[in-house]
Amino acid sequence: MTESGKTKQAKAGEKVGPGKYVCIDCGREIKIDSVDKDLVKCPTCACETYDCFPITHIRPDVKTPDDAKHPPKR
Numbered sequence: 001m002t003e004s005g006k007t008k009q010a011k012a013g014e015k016v017g018p019g020k021y022v023c024i025d026c027g028r029e030i031k032i033d034s035v036d037k038d039l040v041k042c043p044t045c046a047c048e049t050y051d052c053f054p055i056t057h058i059r060p061d062v063k064t065p066d067d068a069k070h071p072p073k074r
């Protein structure tokens, strides 16, 4: 089943992979840059549910969210 157009949600404690996670309660952004990191509870309001914005344009030479914003020249 595809959910195009719908924002995916993630819960605290899941291994969610690299991306940006926004608390559905207070809007706090959590950035995950490693595949091994668990999503933690929101440090601001202890909410456990986040909207999920995975990094979509992964290239072999783009390994961090920062690289994605400023792709290295080939």
Ligand SMILES: [Zn+2]
Residues within 6 Å of the ligand: 023, 024, 025, 026, 027, 028, 042, 043, 044, 045, 046, 047
């Ligand atoms: Zn929050």
